[in-house]
Amino acid sequence: MNITFIVKEFPKTSETFIISQVRGLLNLGHDVKVISLRKHRKTFTHLNRELFDRIMYLGYEGNTLRRFIKTACVVISHGVYTDFLHHALKNRTLLSILSYPAIRSHFIDKADIILVHYGDLACNFSFLNNIPGFKKPVVVVFHGVDVARYLPSLSPLERARLWDTMTLGLPVSHFWLERLQSLGCPVEKLRVHHMGVDIERFSLKRKFPLKNILRLVSVCRLVEKKGIDIAIQSIPKVLKAHPGVEIIYDIVGDGPERHKIENLAAFYNIQKRVVFHGEKSHQEVKKILEAANVFVLPSRTSGNGDMEGIPVSLMEAMSCGLAVVSTFHSGIPELVKNGISGLLVDENDIDGIASALMRLISEPDLVIRLGNNARKEVVKNFNYTHLNVELESILKDIIVHYK
Template sequence: MRIAFVVGKFPLISEVFVLNQVIGLIKLGHEVDIFSFSRGDTKKIHSDVEKYGLLKKVIYLDPLHRVSDRVRETRMSLSEKYSKKIGFKLSLLDLIRYTRDKFLLMKLIHWLRLKSMRPYDIIHCQMGTVGLRFLPLRRLGIFSGKLVVQFRGEDITEFVKQKGEKVYGKLFKEADCFMPVCDYLGERAIALGCPKDKISVLRSGINCKRFIYSERVIPSTGFIRIAIVGRLVGKKGIEYAIRAFSILKKRGYKAELLIVGDGPLRMRLQELSKELNVDKSVVFFGAKNHDEVVEILNKAHLFVAPSVISKNGNEEGIPNVLKEAMAVGLPVVSTYHAGIPELVQDGISGFLVPERDTQSLADKLGYLIDHPEIWIRMGRSGRRFIEKDYNIEKLNKELVDIYRKLIK
């Protein structure tokens, strides 16, 4: 199959899930192109971006999008013969306007070049917001193929709160399939008006081969490393991890909190750790590439993911790094948030606590530190569950099955 992946930004180090699908489809013998609305940071990229030459597969749509918005408003025919060649209709006035503005003319030429490309079987938009941006390009006939939209969290929570519950109305009608990454988001989509028969839940998987399982045991020093990974934004709940950690320190536990990631809340979180007198035991690593994150996970004993609904309504789907932590054998403590209970089995592969409940978070972390004999059992359970339900090789085959049903 010939497949177009459409993303908001590429490359983006935090969106490993895009790489997992793209590379998986390439390995399965499919032809994949990547279209991105903006350029990411090419100085810090995932190793697979270089390995598979993905930067050579990217075509940037950022100049194209603004042109399509202008052209969409005018579909007057310049000539029947010309409109058939380019696949859309322009008025003479618009053509003159584009010609006078060299920048706009270059965008138009870029658009015509894309129009000349062979059609795709599948156009896969990562995130509902990307689907909305892409829709005008499909309407104008620049791209053809079955339109698939994947919901991942923020796009169907915070974005809907900002724009209103009818924001996806047209997309629900025109796209051919919607793939939320968990049952929770699937139910949200249906509640917003998405036809149930257009929904196929496809969980976001990880490459289990890249995560070496290791049984966790308490070190001879008794010093415990607790890891947390994610952007330093509200929905990650890192504030509550720091507060829970301060409770542990007051109880006399020998532990260190390793915070991996960067974001707008970094300064505030560093100040909080000082206010709570735990700054010497809380390490802020900043942003790390994926291989570096895995290295830190391998050195940790426990993992915490205290996700919450942020003040602006942003929610997770299921954090990929939580799957990665379980894959390497870490007992985890997380929250009853979004799709996380579909991943973490309370009391089996880890513990779940209510959102923003720092006392319960501290209690469960303390219980794990006091009972290292359950670490191996929890780690094994987590690894087995990931291999069974979140193995990217299995999920990419399911993705291909969904594609094939659409193009029959």
């Protein structure tokens, strides 16, 4: 198959699941191209040259004026300029999409199928299927924030255009499948397809029962929906109940909430127990995970409505055999079975997070049991090798039956 991905940024440190899909389909023998609106600010030195040669960055292709004129002629001549301009201006991507002629000639015309990550981006490209002679099957992967915030902001007519453009939607969880249905998407156009992780890279390391050391870790962007401030506020409660336990909390990642979280740690006088690592390479993240025994991610719905899909960082931690403490949020309960492969509490529940951590201290063997079960869950249902084969089968089936 010739497969064209359309994404916002590539490669992006917080979206390794897209890199995994691209590599997985390449390894399965398919010709994969990537159209990316922007270059990510950090260079992935570990990506090979072959993969970089398959990427087109829209904001960097050719002369802007020439691209604008060509694009304007194409979209106006085919009567699709209204949708095009509406979505492009609404999402501030007009300049990025000016490479339309290059996209079509070098990538999309040769594609058997188009795979778009995030529903808001799919809306930007919905004009393509209105162009005569340009029908291609379009698969849209829905992750969370697009369904939680963007799609509800559209009118029913605008959402209907997306459903019409889309051959199949792949929400990353059953939670988001149900939300898409509630927004009017026909159920026959939806199928859950999980993101996954490399279970060989994040392999099981033998964990030992807690012995007066609680080594916590969180790996995430430091944004409101991750709830790291909740984890910080739970630590003094655990220390008060278990003064003889040494707590070290490694926080890997960066983001707009970092300064606030650092101040919170200082306010509770636990700044010496909390290590802010910033962004780290995959290899460095793996080492930090292997040194920990409990992964904490108190995810929640942020004030602006942003929500998780199913956090890949949780999958990576579980694949390493870590006990996880998280929340009943979005699709997380589809990954973490409460009391079996991890402990879940309500969103924004500081006492709940503290109680879960105290339970792990009081029941040290539970850390091992949860970690082993977590590994089994990821190997069975979130192994990216198996999921890429499943994706390959889905795409092949669409191409065969597409009219």
